Amino acid sequence: MKKYKIIPIFVPHKGCPHQCAFCNQHRITGQLAGVTPGDVRQKVDQYLQTIDSEKHRVEVAFYGGSFTAIDKAARTALLAAAKAYKDGGKIHGIRLSTRPDYISGDILRELEDYGVTEIEMGVQSMCDEVLAANNRGHTAADVKAAVREIRRFGFGLGLQMMVGLIGDTVETSVRTAKEIAALKPDFVRVYPTLVFKNTPLYDRYLNGTYIPLSVEDAVAICVPVMRIFEESGVKVVRLGLLVGADEAQDSLAAGPYHPHFRELVEKRMSINVSETVGNAGV
Ligand code: SF4
Numbered sequence: 001m002k003k004y005k006i007i008p009i010f011v012p013h014k015g016c017p018h019q020c021a022f023c024n025q026h027r028i029t030g031q032l033a034g035v036t037p038g039d040v041r042q043k044v045d046q047y048l049q050t051i052d053s054e055k056h057r058v059e060v061a062f063y064g065g066s067f068t069a070i071d072k073a074a075r076t077a078l079l080a081a082a083k084a085y086k087d088g089g090k091i092h093g094i095r096l097s098t099r100p101d102y103i104s105g106d107i108l109r110e111l112e113d114y115g116v117t118e119i120e121m122g123v124q125s126m127c128d129e130v131l132a133a134n135n136r137g138h139t140a141a142d143v144k145a146a147v148r149e150i151r152r153f154g155f156g157l158g159l160q161m162m163v164g165l166i167g168d169t170v171e172t173s174v175r176t177a178k179e180i181a182a183l184k185p186d187f188v189r190v191y192p193t194l195v196f197k198n199t200p201l202y203d204r205y206l207n208g209t210y211i212p213l214s215v216e217d218a219v220a221i222c223v224p225v226m227r228i229f230e231e232s233g234v235k236v237v238r239l240g241l242l243v244g245a246d247e248a249q250d251s252l253a254a255g256p257y258h259p260h261f262r263e264l265v266e267k268r269m270s271i272n273v274s275e276t277v278g279n280a281g282v
Helices: 025-031 037-048 072-087 105-113 128-133 140-153 170-182 200-206 215-232 245-250 261-280
Strands: 003-011 056-064 093-098 118-124 156-163 187-192 235-239 252-254
Touching (some): 003 037, 037 056, 105 140, 140 156, 170 215, 200 252
Parallel strands (some): 003 056, 118 156
């Protein structure tokens, strides 16, 4: 199987009508100019200079806010810029990230027309109380409906979940992982909640109404979550948020950040397994 090479294009979502408790997109968008089709071409050309598209599966990835919630003219202009490379055989796929409540038959038809191959959706929790407490603006039923539609069209599907959100517990995290695994995505990403400055979560952290998980607690919660995905055969492509050095200094205020978070969880999983094996003979 060919190795993946991803050309990441960060599309800050200026027009996002939401303000999820943990999200600092509004702050980020204040600092970055909008992305244009010219920017897409420049980035793809730059990456293609060093990627052998014969040997690799090359995909353009629109990351950032909620791609399908962006104004239609702007999003189709970006997609058209990427599609030209796909039509020319220089890239093999286009992926993007979005929210469950901005998926519809019309939107999926549009994405199909523009050559999109994979959709990654921010789910964060499958518990409505947790979704509401974090001001997500959608429900678990919206997630299930969106997954059904995405699969009906035949797109690849990735789902993201978080642990340590406002109102989250070990039980709600385990329930979320079980419900996500039952939806049979192609892959998942799992993020412990971090507190970034200039977010509603930061205000709650400052006034003492939100206490972030420690690294230790986040690891302990992620162990059963990882087991659920492992046992269901769902690939976890990322565990823990990547935070750049500048961003960490500038905006990360608190939370269970560790540069090798996944290794901590996997180490704990292997210890638990050897404890179980050890106990089995007693
Ligand atoms: S997480 Fe997504 S939907 Fe929520 S505020 Fe940020 S960009 Fe908007």
